Amino acid sequence: MTELLKTPAHTPSPPGREHGFGRWFTGAVLKNGPLGGLLALVVVMAVLSRDFLNGQNLLNVGVQASVTAILAFGVTFVIVSAGIDLSVGSVAALAATVVAWAATNEGLPVWIAVLLGLAVGVAAGLVSGALVAYGRLPAFIATLAMLSIGRGLALVISGGSPIAFPTSVSRLGDTLGGWLPVPVLVMIAMGLIAALILARTYAGRAMFAIGGNEEAARLSGINVRRRKLVIYALSGLFAAVAGIVLAARLTSAQPQAAGGYELDAIAAVVIGGASLSGGSGKASGTLIGALILAVLRNGLNLLSVSAFWQQVATGLVIALAVLLDTLRRRSVR
Amino acid sequence: MTGVNDDVPGGRELLRVEGVTKSFPGVRALDGVDLDLRTGEVHVLLGENGAGKSTLIKMLSGAHRPDEGRILVAPVADGGGDGTPAALREVRIRSAQDAERLGIATIYQEFNLVPGLTVAENIFLGRQPRTALGLIDKKAMRARAAALLRRVRLDVSPDTPVAELGIARLQMVEIAKALSLRARVLIMDEPTAVLTSEEVQTLFGIVRELRGSGVGIIFITHHLEEIGALGDRVTVLRDGRSVDEVPAATGEDELIRLMVGRDIAEQYPRERPAAPGAPLLRVRGLTRHGSRGAKGSPAAPVFADIDFEVRAGEVVGLAGLVGAGRTEVARAIFGVDRYDAGTVEIDGRELVRGDVRAAMRAGLGLVPEDRKGQGLVLDASLLDNLTLARLDRDTRGGLVDRRGQRREAAAVAGQLKVRMSGLDQHARTLSGGNQQKIVIGKWLLTETRLLILDEPTRGIDVGAKVEIYQLINELTAAGCAVLMISSDLPEVLGMSDRVLVMAQGRLAGELAAGDATQDAVMELAVRSPDGALRTGTPPSPDNAVTHTNTPGQSAMEGSDD
Numbered sequence: 001m002t003e004l005l006k007t008p009a010h011t012p013s014p015p016g017r018e019h020g021f022g023r024w025f026t027g028a029v030l031k032n033g034p035l036g037g038l039l040a041l042v043v044v045m046a047v048l049s050r051d052f053l054n055g056q057n058l059l060n061v062g063v064q065a066s067v068t069a070i071l072a073f074g075v076t077f078v079i080v081s082a083g084i085d086l087s088v089g090s091v092a093a094l095a096a097t098v099v100a101w102a103a104t105n106e107g108l109p110v111w112i113a114v115l116l117g118l119a120v121g122v123a124a125g126l127v128s129g130a131l132v133a134y135g136r137l138p139a140f141i142a143t144l145a146m147l148s149i150g151r152g153l154a155l156v157i158s159g160g161s162p163i164a165f166p167t168s169v170s171r172l173g174d175t176l177g178g179w180l181p182v183p184v185l186v187m188i189a190m191g192l193i194a195a196l197i198l199a200r201t202y203a204g205r206a207m208f209a210i211g212g213n214e215e216a217a218r219l220s221g222i223n224v225r226r227r228k229l230v231i232y233a234l235s236g237l238f239a240a241v242a243g244i245v246l247a248a249r250l251t252s253a254q255p256q257a258a259g260g261y262e263l264d265a266i267a268a269v270v271i272g273g274a275s276l277s278g279g280s281g282k283a284s285g286t287l288i289g290a291l292i293l294a295v296l297r298n299g300l301n302l303l304s305v306s307a308f309w310q311q312v313a314t315g316l317v318i319a320l321a322v323l324l325d326t327l328r329r330r331s332v333r
Numbered sequence: 334m335t336g337v338n339d340d341v342p343g344g345r346e347l348l349r350v351e352g353v354t355k356s357f358p359g360v361r362a363l364d365g366v367d368l369d370l371r372t373g374e375v376h377v378l379l380g381e382n383g384a385g386k387s388t389l390i391k392m393l394s395g396a397h398r399p400d401e402g403r404i405l406v407a408p409v410a411d412g413g414g415d416g417t418p419a420a421l422r423e424v425r426i427r428s429a430q431d432a433e434r435l436g437i438a439t440i441y442q443e444f445n446l447v448p449g450l451t452v453a454e455n456i457f458l459g460r461q462p463r464t465a466l467g468l469i470d471k472k473a474m475r476a477r478a479a480a481l482l483r484r485v486r487l488d489v490s491p492d493t494p495v496a497e498l499g500i501a502r503l504q505m506v507e508i509a510k511a512l513s514l515r516a517r518v519l520i521m522d523e524p525t526a527v528l529t530s531e532e533v534q535t536l537f538g539i540v541r542e543l544r545g546s547g548v549g550i551i552f553i554t555h556h557l558e559e560i561g562a563l564g565d566r567v568t569v570l571r572d573g574r575s576v577d578e579v580p581a582a583t584g585e586d587e588l589i590r591l592m593v594g595r596d597i598a599e600q601y602p603r604e605r606p607a608a609p610g611a612p613l614l615r616v617r618g619l620t621r622h623g624s625r626g627a628k629g630s631p632a633a634p635v636f637a638d639i640d641f642e643v644r645a646g647e648v649v650g651l652a653g654l655v656g657a658g659r660t661e662v663a664r665a666i667f668g669v670d671r672y673d674a675g676t677v678e679i680d681g682r683e684l685v686r687g688d689v690r691a692a693m694r695a696g697l698g699l700v701p702e703d704r705k706g707q708g709l710v711l712d713a714s715l716l717d718n719l720t721l722a723r724l725d726r727d728t729r730g731g732l733v734d735r736r737g738q739r740r741e742a743a744a745v746a747g748q749l750k751v752r753m754s755g756l757d758q759h760a761r762t763l764s765g766g767n768q769q770k771i772v773i774g775k776w777l778l779t780e781t782r783l784l785i786l787d788e789p790t791r792g793i794d795v796g797a798k799v800e801i802y803q804l805i806n807e808l809t810a811a812g813c814a815v816l817m818i819s820s821d822l823p824e825v826l827g828m829s830d831r832v833l834v835m836a837q838g839r840l841a842g843e844l845a846a847g848d849a850t851q852d853a854v855m856e857l858a859v860r861s862p863d864g865a866l867r868t869g870t871p872p873s874p875d876n877a878v879t880h881t882n883t884p885g886q887s888a889m890e891g892s893d894d
């Protein structure tokens with residue numbers, strides 16, 4: 001997180017002046033990609049709001065980013081393999097609901113409840129994966145169905161109302177030593193796992209091959225269907241973790257939680273430089289994408305911008321980020 | 334192009350390129366290139382891949398602009414040919430529209446057709462005739478399209494969706510489109526690369542007709558024998574320079590020498606161990622039923638009763654017309670597609686059907702015909718492409734040994750003399766020949782003992798071709814075997830120890846290297862299952878090759894129309 005505190009070294013002119021700012025911002029992003037965009041955004045927020053650049057607020061940003069980031073890591077796997085997963089928000093809510101229901105309502109040991117929640121996430125992913133790989137459904141449709149099914153099951157299990165989350169698991173939403181939020185730690189841990197999977201495991205390298213050219217991957221002996229099962233199962237697993245972290249922060253599992261988060265997750269992945277047509281993407285980029293969204297929301301809150309206008313700003317940032325990334329790639333080529 | 338200036342002997346100058354230079358970051362693609370084109374001539378542009386042919390034609394079609402030099406074109410008003418030659422005028426071609434206005438039409442290797450639209454709609458895309466109300470005048474469009482199709486001797490309805498046409502017919506639609514633009518200059522980029530010899534003859538007929546009507550044609554080809562058959566003059570490009578302009582009657586050896594800048598001792602350097610070893614691959618009674626036609630009529634089999642074997646140290650050629658089922662047999666053997674009957678044995682042990690991984694474990698490898706579509710992950714690094722087939726082998730304790738992969742990939746890239754900036758370069762940015770080396774290199778890294786090569790040198794320049802042939806020699810010397818599918822007959826004859834010929838899904842015959850001549854192979858290739866010859870007929874629908882995204886279904890498409 002320390003790099004957030006640094007002022008970018010390449011700042012050619014102080015921002016703030018209408019004229020030079022746009023060009024400076026564009027230049028910073030063009031040179032450094034998503035990271036440049038994040039740093040530029042941090043500088044802008046720091047200038048506009050005195051409260052932004054203090055340690056406590058930055059950790060708040062981290063907490064706000066954590067759930068989106070963890071979901072987005074899972075979605076990165078899917079997008080790298082040229083798929084899409086719209087179900088992660090629902091699956092997160094379902095997994096959290098299952099944990100709470102098993103521990104609180106059924107009195108199962110907490111560790112079993114958590115394993116059950118994670119297993120439900122994996123199972124949801126396997127179903128989506130099977131529909132895509134064996135049922136030949138477009139990923140958009142298969143996961144759209146799972147979005148509805150997951151949300152529905154969460155409502156059925158909970159009867160539509162929140163269930164208290166077991167206290168031991170709720171510690172995941174705590175703050176260590178009075179300053180270090182656990183969700184940020186979980187986010188970093190899941191990010192490292194995602195980075196390792198993408199860069200160094202068979203599953204990860206197969207994702208890039210399938211996303212880059214599915215037929216070439218198949219003709220090189222990669223079992224594309226089985227790989228897709230694994231990819232969507234991983235996405236479901238990450239969604240389950242995100243759901244548990246979210247419920248821990250709220251200390252209750254809410255069946256309606258994380259609605260629409262799938263779109264934030266996809267936005268984070270794309271802002272982070274992955275291509276929706278597959279074959280490219282990085283865990284670090286996805287983390288930066290999630291942080292950009294969180295910094296923007298946090299900053300606009302500090303500036304008392306209305307929630308309605310925040311949505312407009314978020315949309316503009318998504319469009320701008322991907323536009324600049326496209327320009328950057330073109331200029332590199 | 335309106336046919337007024339028929340029979341212009343010698344022809345007036347239509348187009349002149351003077352000292353054109355073009356640089357891209359790090360590369361000087363063109364360096365002082367000269368070229369001129371007259372009415373009623375076929376001017377062949379010859380050169381290895383990367384010699385600058387594409388850059389030059391992109392310049393003429395408005396995709397690139399020259400850094401230096403001039404492009405001159407005869408004034409359009411004179412294009413009708415009233416007999417008074419006007420001086421050429423310097424032009425700047427900034428866009429495809431500029432080129433179109435100047436009467437320059439280009440047919441690229443990758444067609445610019447919209448699959449979902451009809452033939453007529455494609456021909457007049459963006460220029461549809463309108464009615465008085467501004468609506469598209471479908472009747473007029475159809476009538477004009479039909480006239481154009483007659484001119485290119487394409488016997489399809491203007492209402493046929495382009496997606497239903499085979500590649501040869503797509504080519505004809507492109508030509509019809511160029512004609513509709515009243516093109517004075519027609520640029521054709523390797524139009525024969527994917528055509529069967531019958532289709533090539535049809536194409537040549539049309540090109541000659543166009544030449545007769547005064548069109549100037551710039552024709553790019555890698556097939557040297559086509560130059561003498563069709564061309565008038567040849568400009569040879571090498572390393573971005575125009576090295577010479579020679580008559581089309583120039584001998585092949587001389588053309589090769591001009592093209593590569595050195596003598597290639599032998600085009601097909603076949604070396605084989607004295608006697609082939611034990612049978613490695615044995616295919617018995619391999620059959621795949623066709624999918625039923627739309628009217629429920631039983632379809633012809635995709636392939637049937639295929640029996641053959643390949644011995645260690647042997648190169649077996651698989652010849653035949655495009656659509657004869659060769660690719661489908663190869664894919665079935667490799668476990669990509671299903672088959673309904675028969676067996677595939679490696680070392681006497683039967684392979685599981687439809688299991689690529691089992692085939693790979695048994696020592697098979699497949700270099701598919703569509704290099705970009707099936708062989709490579711274009712936007713991945715050479716490292717990733719080379720190691721793709723051995724990914725599980727390189728995984729230990731759940732982690733991929735990336736350092737080991739880099740070492741192996743570097744070794745094989747060096748062995749294959751891949752011209753690259755480094756292993757992190759993307760496959761997309763390599764030339765065709767080097768891309769093919771990467772696809773082959775992938776199988777060298779997996780202890781492959783029988784390599785199936787499907788059209789291994791399609792679209793590859795002469796120099797790289799010879800390198801691939803030498804690699805085949807090295808493989809057989811090491812006791813591996815090669816099954817080579819190729820539509821390039823000289824290549825099949827030059828490299829194979831035995832030639833199998835397929836026709837309409839069946840093995841029509843086998844020829845020993847000594848008996849295999851072009852005539853003998855073609856005679857078998859055009860034979861229908863009942864033994865009757867089908868010579869002289871235009872390609873029937875079941876020979877049309879359709880390069881859709883669903884390979885394996887291509888063979889018999891259109892067989893029910």
